[in-house]
Amino acid sequence: MPPLAETGKRVLARLVDWLVIAVPLAIIGIPFGVYDRVNEDSGDFGAVWTASAEGGQWAFQLITLVAYVAYDTLMTAKANGQTLGKRMTGLRVAMLNDGTTPPTGAALMRALVLWLPALICCACLWPLLLLILILVDKPYKQGLHDKAARTVVVSATQ
Template sequence: MSNDQPPPGPPDDDPFRKKPQEPQEPTGPGEATPPPADGPRAGGGSPYGSPYGGTGGPYGAGGGGQPPPYDGGAYGGPYGSADPLAGMPPLAPFGKRVLARIIDMIIVFVPLVLISLAFGGVEVTYGGDDWDEVADRVNSGRQWLWSLITLVAYVGYDTVMTAKSNGQTVGKKIMKLRTAMLNDGRAPDVGSSLLRAAVLWVPALVCCYCIWWLVIVITVLTDKPYRQGLHDKAGKTVVVSTTQ
């Protein structure tokens, strides 16, 4: 029996001394490269996976997920998909969008009427042949001031509610809808919300009320595949259904 002692130091087969093995190359046509030891990375999913954005992926809190599966190329997104609506919640039905807009208009209109009554009301002239007098009243400084107040009220309401309330105005919250950025599903920031509201309200209240609303309705009904009105295209947003 030999009395030779093993050399000093840990044995060669000590697992703490071994270096990580390099991935093995396939040795034949029927063999595949083995997966990493820690398994596949968890995917993040679409940012539209929850009513107010996902929790994984590069656009959610977790990070490291997959990019949106729908086509964001229209706004500079590098990703594409056969189905541009894949991963998104259902687009908002047109009827619900109209009802939500009516609710929001009433919410802004009622305080404006009360303020107007407090300052003597809006002067309306019926009949009479002195059209110059009528034009002078319409073009008076008071009338222009009131138009400016109305414009600021509607644009401000839409901007603040969209940017600060997860893309939901009061009308959209009642109808379970929300406005989201098309490229990543998050709530629009102040800049996008302001641009969207300005395109919607400035032409309608300044020059072409009925015609502009008709244009908005037609663009929402005919746009494919996202049902974007001109204001949605300006803000790069889409209106979708939500559970809250």
């Protein structure tokens, strides 16, 4: 088994992956009306865009959930355990028992536990909780998503 990933590299990889999906979704959100309401009461800082509670918002929320979960699942299962962020930082996801690339079922479980709570209800707290668990978990530095899928994040270079 390769050495476990450094926490800083894991955080950087996750930020890259978040941006890979968030930027296109921000553009795709325009026809769904997610930026239709503008709050002009923001003082000197200009207009603050807020999501509309219209029907388009619900459709866009579903698209967002599917995009994040599908991206993470497919890249983890089909790209040697590497999302674009992990590839950039020299990391990969591996099965805990033998170091192989996770199969689609394990990659899906990992993605669901990683993204659903963050996208549905706990956008600030869920990633923080996962980071704390990665920092304190011994000996494998697993977040809940890793424990659920029985995976670890390791260095892709040996």
